[in-house]
Amino acid sequence: MIINWDTKLYCLIGNPVNGSLSPIIHNYINKMDNINSRYMTFNVQNNSLSDVIKGFLALGLKGFNITSPYKETIIPYLDEIVGDSEKIGAINTVKNENGKLIGINTDGAGFIKMFYDNNISLKDKKILILGAGGAAKGICYSLIREELSQLVIINRTKDKATKLARQLKKINTKLNIQSKQLEDIKNRKEFDVLINTTTVGMKPNNKKSPITLEGFKESLVVCDIIYKPLETQLLREAKMKGFEYYNGIPMLINQAILAQEFWLDKRLSDNVSVETIKYINEYLKED
Numbered sequence: 522m523i524i525n526w527d528t529k530l531y532c533l534i535g536n537p538v539n540g541s542l543s544p545i546i547h548n549y550i551n552k553m554d555n556i557n558s559r560y561m562t563f564n565v566q567n568n569s570l571s572d573v574i575k576g577f578l579a580l581g582l583k584g585f586n587i588t589s590p591y592k593e594t595i596i597p598y599l600d601e602i603v604g605d606s607e608k609i610g611a612i613n614t615v616k617n618e619n620g621k622l623i624g625i626n627t628d629g630a631g632f633i634k635m636f637y638d639n640n641i642s643l644k645d646k647k648i649l650i651l652g653a654g655g656a657a658k659g660i661c662y663s664l665i666r667e668e669l670s671q672l673v674i675i676n677r678t679k680d681k682a683t684k685l686a687r688q689l690k691k692i693n694t695k696l697n698i699q700s701k702q703l704e705d706i707k708n709r710k711e712f713d714v715l716i717n718t719t720t721v722g723m724k725p726n727n728k729k730s731p732i733t734l735e736g737f738k739e740s741l742v743v744c745d746i747i748y749k750p751l752e753t754q755l756l757r758e759a760k761m762k763g764f765e766y767y768n769g770i771p772m773l774i775n776q777a778i779l780a781q782e783f784w785l786d787k788r789l790s791d792n793v794s795v796e797t798i799k800y801i802n803e804y805l806k807e808d
């Protein structure tokens with residue numbers, strides 16, 4: 522693919538952005554779907570966010586992603602926020618529509634897309650989610666839009682799980698949403714899906730698992746949103762026990778696909794997700 526006068530520039534801003542997979546993912550998607558765009562990363566210093574946004578607007582950049590520490594501080598610069606993203610308190614994608622900056626958080630929808638792509642229905646399902654941090658918030662706000670039968674949130678710091686459950690209940694008053702401690706779960710067999718959003722399983726906790734899979738039913742679907750390592754201790758146990766399981770790569774790829782679809786205002790080809798997941802899994806294996 523050649524760069525010409527019509528090539529559009531998209532980027533990730535954050536600090537640090539070193540080691541980010543976003544340029545690899547987005548540029549692979551651009552190549553796969555013949556999109557005349559390039560994706561770069563910019564390490565933005567603390568006091569220069571305002572200048573950076575002004576520069577993007579002056580140059581007419583069509584969109585950008587935001588990572589830590591600017592996912593919240595970007596909000597005052599936006600003209601519009603889509604969906605529950607403001608309640609989540611974090612924006613990861615911005616579109617420039619003729620000088621109007623529109624923000625969205627694609628993390629939760631990216632996670633849910635994995636279920637649709639793999640023909641897993643969430644209807645009437647009981648979900649146990651571990652963690653109540655930023656990623657858990659995004660995922661929970663999307664989960665409560667599905668027709669679940671129950672959502673149970675467990676977190677090391679109990680108050681954070683209680684607060685999140687309270688916020689979610691305001692949006693979906695009918696759904697059974699609870700916050701609990703791990704030791705309060707008496708009947709593990711009732712859960713259909715287990716999601717780990719804690720950092721337990723990543724370095725330096727890569728030898729640890731946030732939960733053992735003893736006592737869950739055979740049809741349990743285990744999701745760990747960690748993608749480095751590709752196979753956490755939790756997923757190794759899931760594999761050993763024969764559970765269906767997913768690592769964090771599908772969510773990572775899907776949030777990028779949804780960002781591109783938001784920027785371009787069109788659906789990408791159906792095979793982009795599967796091919797990019799394969800590519801990134803291979804890339805990380807060699808890493």
Ligand code: NAP
Nearest residue numbers: 652653654655656657677678718719720746747769772773
């Ligand atoms: P965060 O906001 O810092 O939240 C971290 C969560 O982990 C909190 O719930 C925290 O509990 C819990 N935790 C940390 N250490 C723990 C321990 N030793 N024992 C039990 N719980 C512990 O982080 P985040 O942004 O939500 O990210 C969480 C994970 O998701 C990271 O591994 C990140 O790489 C991954 N992630 C993946 C994707 C993807 O696209 N696949 C996207 C975003 C994030 P407390 O509240 O008690 O501190």
